[in-house]
Amino acid sequence: xxxxxxxxLARLRxxxxxxxxxxxxxxxxxxxxxxxxLRDDFENEALxxxxxxxxxxxxxxxDATSEEGAASRMTARRWTRELREASLLxxxxxxxxxxxxxxxxxxxxxxxxxxxxxxxxxxxxxxDIVNGKLRGDQAxxxxxxxxxxxAELHADHA
Amino acid sequence: MSLARLEDxxxxxxxxxxxAPLSILVCDSSVSMLKLYKEALGGIGFGSIYTTRExxxxxxxxxxxxxxxxxxxxxxxxxxxxxxxxxxxxxRWSDDxxxxxxxxxxxxxxxxxxxxxxxxxxxxxxxxxxxxxGSLFRSVARIVEDPKAFVRIGKYIGPCRRRRALPxxxxxxxxxxxxxxxxxxxxxxxxxxxxx
Numbered sequence: 001x002x003x004x005x006x007x008x009l010a011r012l013r014x015x016x017x018x019x020x021x022x023x024x025x026x027x028x029x030x031x032x033x034x035x036x037x038l039r040d041d042f043e044n045e046a047l048x049x050x051x052x053x054x055x056x057x058x059x060x061x062x063d064a065t066s067e068e069g070a071a072s073r074m075t076a077r078r079w080t081r082e083l084r085e086a087s088l089l090x091x092x093x094x095x096x097x098x099x100x101x102x103x104x105x106x107x108x109x110x111x112x113x114x115x116x117x118x119x120x121x122x123x124x125x126x127x128d129i130v131n132g133k134l135r136g137d138q139a140x141x142x143x144x145x146x147x148x149x150x151a152e153l154h155a156d157h158a
Numbered sequence: 159m160s161l162a163r164l165e166d167x168x169x170x171x172x173x174x175x176x177x178a179p180l181s182i183l184v185c186d187s188s189v190s191m192l193k194l195y196k197e198a199l200g201g202i203g204f205g206s207i208y209t210t211r212e213x214x215x216x217x218x219x220x221x222x223x224x225x226x227x228x229x230x231x232x233x234x235x236x237x238x239x240x241x242x243x244x245x246x247x248x249x250r251w252s253d254d255x256x257x258x259x260x261x262x263x264x265x266x267x268x269x270x271x272x273x274x275x276x277x278x279x280x281x282x283x284x285x286x287x288x289x290x291x292g293s294l295f296r297s298v299a300r301i302v303e304d305p306k307a308f309v310r311i312g313k314y315i316g317p318c319r320r321r322r323a324l325p326x327x328x329x330x331x332x333x334x335x336x337x338x339x340x341x342x343x344x345x346x347x348x349x350x351x352x353x354x
Contacts, residue, residue: 008258009305012180012226016302021176021203024295031201031291038193045190074237081266082188088288089194 035089042090043130049083050126053102053119061116069112076119077106083126094129098122175299180226181206182298185216185244186264187235191287195229198291202298211235213244225259227301229285232265232276242279249280249315257315258308260301264289280316282306 022030059072084099102122109115182204184195192209199207208223210216212234219225234240241263251257263276266287273284283297306317 008255009260009301009308012260013302013305015179016175016177017173018176018179019174021174021178023172023174024299027175027177027202028292028295029201030203031198031295034197034201035194035291038197041193042190078187078235078237082190085188085266085288086190086194089290 039090042086042092045086046083046092046095046126046130049079050123050130052079053123053126057116057120057123060119061113063112065112073106073115077103080106092129095126098125098129175203175302177203177298178205180204181208181224182227182229183208183210183216183219183225185210185213185228185230185241187211187231187233191231195294198294201291202295213240216244220256227260227262227298229262229264231287232263232267232272239275242275245276245279245281260317262297262301277319278314280314282317 021027053076056072056076059068060076063069080099080102084096084103087093087095087099099122102119105115105118105122109118182199184192184199184207186192186195186209189211192211196207196209206223208219208225210219216228216230230241230245232239232241245261245263248259248261249257260282261280262283262285263279263281264285264287265272265276268284268286276284282301285294285297308316309318
């Protein structure tokens with residue numbers, strides 16, 4: 001312990017409430033402003049993750065239940081989850097919709113070819129959102145996404 | 159009356175927080191999440207922010223630098239609960255200053271079982287991902303505003319898990335039990351230079 005009279009947490013408390021500083025509202029606003037500056041980085045990240053997801057398509061299509069397929073599926077889940085978390089913090093509802101939908105696919109579906117097609121369709125939708133081809137509010141986005149995914153799934157299946 | 163006690167009397171909107179003297183370590187396997195943490199915690203005012211992707215790196219930072227608080231994801235990049243395992247290990251370190259470090263456990267998959275597991279591993283706060291800057295702030299603020307006694311009882315080592323003050327019909331012996339490090343009275347005058 002750094003000081004015999006103070007427990008570690010009491011020491012932190014004394015440092016934080018030393019009479020200086022700013023209010024909760026000011027500090028949270030400062031944090032939100034700095035997080036907001038990462039929006040461009042986030043868009044690049046979303047494109048990168050969309051491209052990375054596409055690289056997993058082959059393993060998943062071959063056999064989602066094999067060792068390689070399961071590992072690819074786990075990796076896809078991790079990347080998608082990361083992107084979803086960041087999309088919520090950066091307020092990108094369209095990406096939130098797509099990543100939420102893809103997570104559900106990755107967690108609930110074991111049919112390999114169909115899962116691989118869904119992965120591809122979602123990754124394409126992500127690229128379209130970042131490139132500005134898919135626009136609209138969240139409800140509109142859900143409709144667009146549904147239509148896009150249906151078209152992609154049917155086209156690939158044909 | 160100490161400044162910390164004076165702050166207690168103020169309404170939440172009037173309280174002034176200064177995290178500049180503190181350093182915080184964040185461990186999360188996602189590089190983009192680490193960027194977000196860094197900016198959010200920087201805005202909140204932490205003086206030093208260390209970011210690591212793995213528990214092993216986090217241990218190196220703790221060995222080389224002063225760390226006052228930790229934010230750690232439950233799972234690593236392989237979806238293994240390495241964050242929770244590390245928390246259990248940390249609470250058993252022989253160095254009191256390290257063993258009692260406040261730890262915020264973050265997770266994107268929140269089930270009651272996972273929250274109980276994190277609580278029983280010795281967490282101070284649980285942060286649900288995706289988090290807002292406001293919820294991150296409140297997790298950090300709760301640790302300093304409402305410090306919990308650190309207890310070593312039976313198999314459990316960590317901050318007191320009681321969150322509710324329920325009446326008891328017997329003498330209260332909790333503060334006299336061996337293994338309890340109480341949240342000591344605030345004595346800002348005794349806080350020596352170089353304590354950080």
